[in-house]
Amino acid sequence: MILRPATRAELPAVLALLADEERVVDPASVTVTPAHERAFADIEADARNEMLVFVDDDGLVVGCLQATYIPGLGKAGAERALIEAVRVRADRRGGGLGRELMRRAIARARDRGCGLVQLTSNKSRTEAHRFYDSLGFARSHDGFKLLL
Structure with missing residues (x-):
């Protein structure tokens, strides 16, 4: 497995992972919008941001x-490192890939040289919370969001 910055060609695969965490979404079925293109370009251009992909030996x-x-x-x-949008393909969970993905991140x-890693997780994602607990993350703060 390789962890590396995503390429533009992998944007549909990333969006497919983000689309539905309960099932595998075919990247060919994902619509990449101009807003996705802009966001990906902004991430790529910013030295303080990385969209990382975990790629298997077959390039998936x-x-x-x-x-x-x-x-x-x-x-x-x-x-400090803020980690978000953590996803592992639904059909590849349970074999330690998420743990290895997070370990490498x-x-x-x-x-x-970061002094800490922080993340947020939706309150409804109880399995993800158990996962983050098992990695040593502490629930030290309450988070607040304001949708605009």
Whole structure:
């Protein structure tokens, strides 16, 4: 398995993973909109953002996540990594891919000098919460969102 930044050609596969976490979505069925194109281009152009894909030996995208590196004055000026949009293909779960995906993403953040890794997860995703707990993440804060 390889963890690396996504290419533009892999955008449909990433969107397919994000479309439905309960079933496998065919990337060919995904519509890539101009807004997706702009967002992907912005992520690619920003040194503090990465859309990472986990690719198997056959070149199939089996997982993804977005890492954003946030500068801050806390933690002695160290960056923090914000991880979002974590997905593993529905038909590939249960074999440790998610754990390996997160292990490598955390190692990337550590190698970059980040002082911590943080993430949010929808309150309804109880299985994901157990997964993050098992990785050592602590539920230390309440999160708030305001839809605009």
